Every structure is written in C-alpha cells, then in structure tokens.
C-alpha cells in the first residue's frame with residue numbers, strides 16, 4: 001500500500017496535543033521566547049557546521065560556546081525533536097482503570113494511568129534492513145526486532161534498490177527476548193562492533209583438523225564472515241575433511257547469535273550434516289574470540305548468477321533450479337527441519353572449475369527450525385504470534401509475515417518467490433520502504449493474484465505458486481508432483497542442463513509411479529489468494545439455551561436511541577455493536593446477565609472522559625464500534641465479572657500490547673476498528689484461562705478451525721478494510737461446550753440469523769471488514 005504512516009492517536013486525547021493546540025499554547029510572540037529561539041538556532045548552527053567565527057563587515061568575530069551550553073542546546077534539541085515526532089508520528093495510547101485493592105471493586109477514579117507509550121508493532125515486520133544495493137554477496141547485516149520503536153541491531157538499514165539483496169530478520173528470535181532483556185540494543189551493537197573489529201586468527205586449527213591459513217573473503221552475512229582457508233599442514237586430499245581449500249565461517253563470541261554459547265546453526269548442522277544439498281561441515285570449534293565452522297567451499301550464489309546474467313535467467317535454468325531446490329528441501333524436510341530463509345542468496349553453486357560447478361547447495365541454517373517434534377515425531381503445534389517475524393521480507397511466506405509457526409509450506413512459498421524473482425527479475429513488492437514495510441509487503445503479496453505475479457512466467461511457475469500457497473499448515477507437500485510441473489521445461493540431455501538435477505533424477509522413477517496414481521483424481525482445492533479484496537459482514541453464532549435476541553441494522557445516529565429504548569423496555573441489553581458504511585448494527589439480548597447499561601455515541605475514538613466517568617460508576621465497556629466517519633459507539637454495563645479494564649487505540653493491530661496485558665492477567669473482551677485504527681478493550685477476571693489471536697488479510701479459516709479443535713472459541717472480532725482479527729479464548733470453566741459457527745455475507749445476515757435462532761444459535765460477535773483476497 002502506499003498508505004499513510006501509522007498514526008496511533010486520537011486527535012482529542014489530552015495527552016496527544018494537536019500541532020495547532022501546541023502552537024496555540026506557545027507564546028511565540030513574547031520577545032523573550034523569540035530571543036531564546038534565535039539564540040538556540042544560532043548555537044545549533046555553530047555547533048552543526050562546526051563554525052567558530054563569523055564575519056561582521058570586515059571584522060571577524062570569534063565565537064566561543066561553553067561546553068555546558070553545547071550540552072544544553074543539544075539536549076534541548078533532542079527533547080524537542082522527540083516531542084514533535086510524537087505529535088506527528090504518534091504512538092498508541094492506553095487508558096486503564098486503577099488497580100483494585102483486596103479484590104474490592106473500587107470505583108473511585110484514582111488517576112488516569114497513562115502507561116509508558118507501548119511499542120506499536122505493525123502486524124508484520126516493517127521496513128527493516130533492506131539489503132544494500134551493493135553487489136557483493138551476502139553483504140549487509142540482520143536486524144532482529146521488527147517493532148516500530150525497535151532499533152535494528154547492527155548496521156544495514158537503508159534504501160532498497162531494485163537489484164538489492166534482502167536481508168533476513170529474526171534469526172535466533174528465540175534468544176532475542178532474553179538478549180533484549182539482558183542487554184540494551186546499544187550494548188549489543190557495541191558487542192557486535194567489538195566482534196567485527198577483533199582480528200581474525202591467521203592460522204586456524206580446530207581439534208585435529210589440518211592447519212589452515214586465512215585467505216580471501218567469500219562473503220559476510222549478518223552473523224558470520226566466511227573466508228577461504230588454505231591447508232598448510234595435516235592432509236593431502238582435494239575435497240572432504242582434509243581438502244586443500246575449505247570455507248571458514250567465523251562468528252565472534254560476542255556477536256548477537258552467540259550470547260549463550262556456539263551459534264544456533266551449529267546445533268542444526270549437528271543433526272543435518274550430510275543431508276543432500278547442504279555443504280558438509282567437517283570441523284567446528286572455538287579459537288580465540290571466534291566460533292569457527294570448517295566446511296566445503298562453494299561457488300557463486302543464485303543471486304550472483306542472476307546479477308551477472310543481466311538480471312534474468314532462462315526458463316530452463318530456473319526450471320532446473322526449481323527441481324533441484326525442491327529435492328533439497330524435500331531431504332531437509334525429511335530430516336524434520338524447515339529452512340526458514342529460502343532465497344537466491346542462500347542457494348550456492350559448487351566451486352567453479354570442479355565437477356560440482358553445476359550442482360546446487362543450500363546454505364545458512366541459522367533460521368532453520370523443526371516442523372516435526374524430535375521425540376514424538378508429530379507435527380509441531382500451530383500458533384500465530386503477529387509480532388514475530390523470521391526470514392527475509394522479500395521472499396518470506398505470508399504466514400511467516402503474520403507470525404505463524406513455520407512449516408514446510410513456508411519454504412516452498414519462499415522458493416516460489418525465489419523462482420519468480422530469478423525469471424522475472426523483480427517482485428511486485430520491491431521498493432517499499434519505511435517502518436511498516438513488512439506490513440505493506442505482506443499486503444501486496446496477499447493482493448497480488450497468481451496471474452499477476454506470474455504474468456511473464458511459463459505456466460508451471462504459476463501452477464507451482466498456486467499449489468504451495470494453497471497448502472495447509474501441516475500438509476505434507478507432494479514433492480514429486482511439484483517437481484513434475486517443470487518436466488516440460490527441462491531438456492532431456494543431462495549434460496546440456498545448466499544446473500544438475502541429480503536429486504530429482506534419483507526419485508524420478510518413483511515419481512512417475514506416484515503421478516500415474518494421482519492422475520486428475522485429486523479434487524482441486526479452493527484457491528485462497530484471488531487478489532481481489534472484499535469487505536463483508538462476519539458474524540459469529542454461539543449455541544445457548546433459548547433466549548430472546550433482536551438485531552437492528554442500517555441504523556443511523558438519530559434512530560439509535562429509539563431502537564435501544566424499545567429493547568430496554570422489553571428487558572433486553574445491547575450485547576454487541578458494529579458499524580458498516582456509517583450505519584450501526586445493534587444486537588440486543590435477554591441473556592447478557594447485565595444489570596444496568598449506558599452507552600454513548602461520540603465523535604472521538606474512544607471518548608476517554610466519558611469512559612472514565614462510567615468506570616467511576618462501576619460500568620465496564622462491554623461492546624464498542626467505530627464508524628468510518630469518525631464517530632464511535634461505546635456500550636458500558638454493570639453486572640459483568642470484570643474487576644479492571646484497560647483499552648488501547650492504535651493504528652496497527654497492537655499485538656505487543658495485548659501480549660503484555662495477557663501477562664498482567666487481562667484478556668481482550670471487546671474490539672473494534674475505525675478506518676485503519678484499532679480499539680482494543682481488555683479486562684481482568686474475564687473468565688478465560690487463555691487467549692490467542694488470529695490476524696490475517698483474509699478470513700483465517702484454517703487458523704480458526706485449529707483453535708476450535710483445541711477448545712478455543714471466538715470471543716471478539718474486528719476488521720479494517722485490510723485485515724480481520726479474531727480473538728479466541730479458552731474458558732476457565734470447561735463446563736458446557738459452546739458450539740460455534742461463523743458466517744460471511746455481503747449484506748447484513750438478516751435471514752441467516754433467523755435460521756440460526758431456530759437452531760438455538762445466537763449472534764455472539766459481529767463486525768464488517770476485510771474477509772477475502
């Protein structure tokens with residue numbers, strides 16, 4: 001999208017003054033202020049340009065700025081800059097009820113606790129460290145945190161050229177939290193600097209390995225530097241453990257991946273060494289300040305190849321790459337791992353001039369993870385953590401962007417992007433920059449139809465893309481079928497092929513047999529990515545004993561009171577509200593358990609003063625809706641079990657805040673959107689034992705079904721025109737199982753609701769927004 005930058009403030013919040021009110025509040029006309037500002041600018045000018053003298057006519061006036069003034073001016077400038085930034089860029093705000101003492105419901109307004117502005121984390125990792133446009137392979141660094149306020153650790157934030165490399169993010173996310181807790185980003189950066197400045201040993205011997213002399217550099221990643229090591233003593237072979245030349249990968253012991261000992265990649269190599277398509281690791285060990293891997297030396301990467309071939313590779317070449325890459329991934333997956341960072345830079349050819357120069361290898365296991373549990377052998381559990389991203393933005397699967405647990409489908413989706421990039425020379429989401437780059441790229445991936453994405457590619461590539469993006473989380477890829485898609489693009493003469501496809505050839509016969517059995521018998525799956533966004537009503541129905549429920553839709557502001565009053569006369573309370581095209585939908589129930597209710601229609605999202613007043617009177621927010629025209633409807637009730645409440649308004653889905661509040665015992669109890677803004681209400685004592693989020697650019701059918709299977713039920717929904725969010729909760733008391741159904745309809749589901757009522761299914765949540773793409 002080029003969409004506006006996230007603005008997370010409501011304009012009326014007293015702690016988020018508008019620029020106008022700020023300017024109004026400054027007595028700029030007072031001469032003393034003018035003098036001060038002039039003095040300050042002058043100091044800044046001298047400090048900035050390092051000027052220490054000025055000419056007045058023919059006199060040269062020497063300027064002396066005392067150190068104290070310099071510090072004062074710089075500090076004041078920083079504070080002012082931060083202040084202005086907050087006004088222009090904003091951050092989410094949270095309003096929270098005061099803590100309760102001794103379990104007594106205290107209604108006094110003690111204070112308006114405005115917590116430290118929470119870090120707003122876009123649903124997907126924003127523009128982090130797009131690769132340098134430099135031509136060297138593997139240059140640049142990784143960033144580890146995708147938070148808006150998070151600093152990329154190390155260097156490498158910069159613009160992205162069309163030919164630029166894309167750098168991986170999130171390697172060792174697992175240790176990230178601990179790292180961040182222990183060390184500030186600055187310390188980490190300093191540690192890294194130290195790592196990069198420590199001299200590399202000139203002679204290397206790991207255990208009983210030959211002695212190597214450090215030779216030319218092969219590449220550098222965010223974590224390691226790779227050099228050629230030339231054998232000096234201790235062997236006679238041309239290849240293998242005592243090869244004349246090896247690749248030496250150095251990682252400094254203070255580097256970000258080594259805080260707890262050897263790099264994580266070592267563990268993965270311990271299990272995967274010898275796997276088809278991976279370079280052999282012969283020795284690993286520590287020497288001086290460095291962890292060192294001794295492995296087979298390889299040749300150029302596919303990115304190098306693409307770059308030196310006018311940034312376009314032939315169909316046959318890419319088809320061979322496809323076939324061999326699928327075989328390599330199949331072998332890796334067979335060993336229970338997913339790679340997690342499939343991209344052109346991580347596929348290397350064998351050493352030029354050797355018999356392996358046309359052989360493909362996959363390197364960099366730093367983001368590899370298990371899809372299959374090592375002890376039980378079962379598939380790892382599905383989960384979604386929208387603020388966790390691992391991989392490289394350009395090639396990451398949409399599921400990886402959305403923070404879903406990595407599985408085999410993700411490697412294949414990244415491979416599809418890799419192949420299309422090598423063929424077309426460009427992907428439609430290149431060129432995004434800025435803090436919410438990850439979100440924009442993910443949105444573009446979701447809204448680009450397979451036809452658009454593959455418009456310049458031969459049909460097998462589109463078929464491959466469609467097959468892999470339609471896979472379920474735990475689906476076993478049909479590698480043979482995927483390989484066979486490219487059969488027609490590869491010539492029969494093996495010696496003429498630009499890339500060796502030994503892996504695929506080995507399973508070729510088996511493949512033919514499988515394919516014969518598959519012949520058209522498998523029904524085609526419904527395509528999930530159509531590229532056409534749609535907004536719909538999403539309604540959720542819960543089974544419950546018979547009760548009176550009433551709905552109103554297309555209600556304009558002036559008719560709202562009339563409907564609500566009528567419902568109240570009949571003993572009904574508002575149970576949920578929603579808005580579509582600036583008209584309200586109101587659901588009123590006889591079974592809410594509320595004892596009293598108030599509501600307010602206001603022009604602000606959300607009206608803090610009114611909410612605080614009602615909190616004082618022991619009312620709690622029970623439903624909330626925002627309309628596109630800026631107004632919001634907040635319903636607050638008595639008779640709820642909640643003991644404390646907190647809400648947040650944010651321009652991006654505030655998963656990080658939700659996560660933080662979960663840890664404090666709060667659960668999401670209502671949620672809405674207004675335009676692109678999200679409003680989330682969380683309460684203590686909500687009766688849930690656990691809660692999860694499903695956030696997607698379409699209706700996350702698979703995720704919801706998986707959660708349902710695990711005992712979760714949808715308890716809040718909201719959607720913008722881009723994304724739909726579902727909160728699913730596990731009840732504390734697992735007494736009666738609630739059956740739940742969802743419905744998506746273009747018009748308000750008036751007739752459907754009646755059908756549901758006849759089956760004792762009642763509307764539990766409703767919203768209008770993004771459903772399919």
Ligand SMILES: Nc1ncnc2c1ncn2[C@@H]1O[C@H](COP(=O)(O)OP(=O)(O)OP(=O)(O)O)[C@@H](O)[C@H]1O
Pocket residue numbers: 137138139141142168218219220221222223224225226247249279295296297298299301345348363364365366
């Ligand atoms: N065995 C090898 N033979 C030749 N070159 C290699 C070899 N291993 C790595 N390289 C080169 O070194 C670069 C960095 O290696 P690698 O990707 O393993 O490091 P990293 O720090 O994990 O990088 P990244 O940040 O991309 O994950 C690679 O891009 C590649 O060009």
